[in-house]
Amino acid sequence: KQEVTQIPAALSVPEGENLVLNCSFTDSAIYNLQWFRQDPGKGLTSLLLIQSSQREQTSGRLNASLDKSSGRSTLYIAASQPGDSATYLCAVPSGSARQLTFGSGTQLTVLP
């Protein structure tokens, strides 16, 4: 069974800092990995989708990397802003590829 772990569970940083969020998964036979953002009381917003053939995907100040062999992905946020405060979740397909398995998320607070 696919298991997804996100460390740390919570992170607080001052504005302007560059930061890295981590996601690890147990079954490396995945065909993609997705990063989401969730604001309090809201739904999930897709940030980046990395296909298994890609090593990186970038969108604005966000950069996600994928290392299938080690079962790890990182989300890099450059020049963090208070508006980046949210919970960030990663998700990968399960071994059967019939559903996604989500991590429990990293709650990020960017202090002004």
Add this chain to the structure above:
Amino acid sequence: NAGVTQTPKFQVLKTGQSMTLQCAQDMNHNSMYWYRQDPGMGLRLIYYSASEGTTDKGEVPNGYNVSRLNKREFSLRLESAAPSQTSVYFCASSEKWVAGPGELFFGEGSRLTVL
């Protein structure tokens, strides 16, 4: 752009009552999903519909039924609500099913409390 729309946003039920959560997407997506999100349990798939006319069970289907009414709409029904079904329910959609779900787009959620 409406994206994925869920109704109602909030609902309080008594044990044993029934209700249906409605979901509609306007992105012409083929696949639709229902998840529940609980503290400490994360997001778990209840049911999904890979394409119009098909539905399949996810990780936690017990106590729920679904209907893929047409390509746009996917409803979730609780026939006899239980306190354990108190949760936040999310509908999601993806453009296509290629060996599994593609990029997911979520609704804002429906917050259900069962007393």
